[in-house]
Amino acid sequence: MILVAQVSDTHFDLGTRNAERVQRVLAFLGGLRRRPDAILVTGDITDSGKPEQYAEAKLAFQTEIPLYAIPGNHDDRAGFRTALLGEPASGAPVNRVHRIGDLTIALLDSSIPGEAGGRLSEETYDWLRDALAAAPVGKPILLALHHPPARLHSPIVDEIALADPQRLADLVAADERIVAVLTGHAHSAATTTFAGRPLLVAPSTASVLAGEWELDLPDHVMDYAPDPAVSLHAIDDDHRLTTHFRTVPMAGRIGVQPG
Numbered sequence: 689m690i691l692v693a694q695v696s697d698t699h700f701d702l703g704t705r706n707a708e709r710v711q712r713v714l715a716f717l718g719g720l721r722r723r724p725d726a727i728l729v730t731g732d733i734t735d736s737g738k739p740e741q742y743a744e745a746k747l748a749f750q751t752e753i754p755l756y757a758i759p760g761n762h763d764d765r766a767g768f769r770t771a772l773l774g775e776p777a778s779g780a781p782v783n784r785v786h787r788i789g790d791l792t793i794a795l796l797d798s799s800i801p802g803e804a805g806g807r808l809s810e811e812t813y814d815w816l817r818d819a820l821a822a823a824p825v826g827k828p829i830l831l832a833l834h835h836p837p838a839r840l841h842s843p844i845v846d847e848i849a850l851a852d853p854q855r856l857a858d859l860v861a862a863d864e865r866i867v868a869v870l871t872g873h874a875h876s877a878a879t880t881t882f883a884g885r886p887l888l889v890a891p892s893t894a895s896v897l898a899g900e901w902e903l904d905l906p907d908h909v910m911d912y913a914p915d916p917a918v919s920l921h922a923i924d925d926d927h928r929l930t931t932h933f934r935t936v937p938m939a940g941r942i943g944v945q946p947g
């Protein structure tokens with residue numbers, strides 16, 4: 689079994705609140721009896737793409753578990769690259785592939801500089817085709833991107849979801865190795881299907897964004913009261929995926945009392 693944790697929408701903003709919540713979640717993951725093999729952070733690392741916010745994220749992301757991040761609409765590609773990847777500043781999409789045993793994880797940059805909505809660029813589609821061609825035959829693949837490519841009944845996010853989702857759907861449908869698509873952006877733990885595969889939306893560590901059934905109070909669209917949460921994806925040897933969602937309490941001790 690390969691265990692992949694997914695953290696999302698950390699929104700480092702130079703305040704202590706969001707940073708402490710990420711620290712708490714990473715401590716929870718690091719303290720698990722079976723630690724995750726990797727942690728994915730699916731975008732909106734920072735709240736507004738400032739270098740100081742990336743410095744804050746870089747510090748918090750120091751973990752013994754390999755941690756792989758992609759940008760979201762609140763991020764800045766150049767700042768992301770220099771601070772988190774140690775690479776020269778560039779506005780090109782931040783696409784990465786990682787292998788964990790038999791599992792391939794393709795991280796796609798769906799951000800559009802200066803815009804809230806998402807789109808995969810031609811460059812990213814070319815990159816993804818090459819990444820899929822290079823991935824091991826008959827072995828599982830996870831795709832991860834910030835913007836969900838499907839309607840989630842989240843009025844805010846549905847307006848700024850991934851554009852042209854059918855193009856990605858065609859690609860996913862044509863590759864049986866892709867076991868699921870992972871996203872963030874919605875600030876809500878949610879599951880649906882996309883191109884016949886699970887589409888798993890990770891919760892945000894920072895806040896919960898209302899669904900269309902919760903919008904009686906337009907000024908209370910974002911709920912900051914709930915504790916942070918995280919997704920845990922278990923991929924079995926037969927490529928079957930099981931996902932659990934965990935809330936990590938901000939008060940009290942972490943973990944289960946023995947015996």
Ligand SMILES: [Fe+2]
Nearest residue numbers: 697732873875
């Ligand atoms: Fe976000």
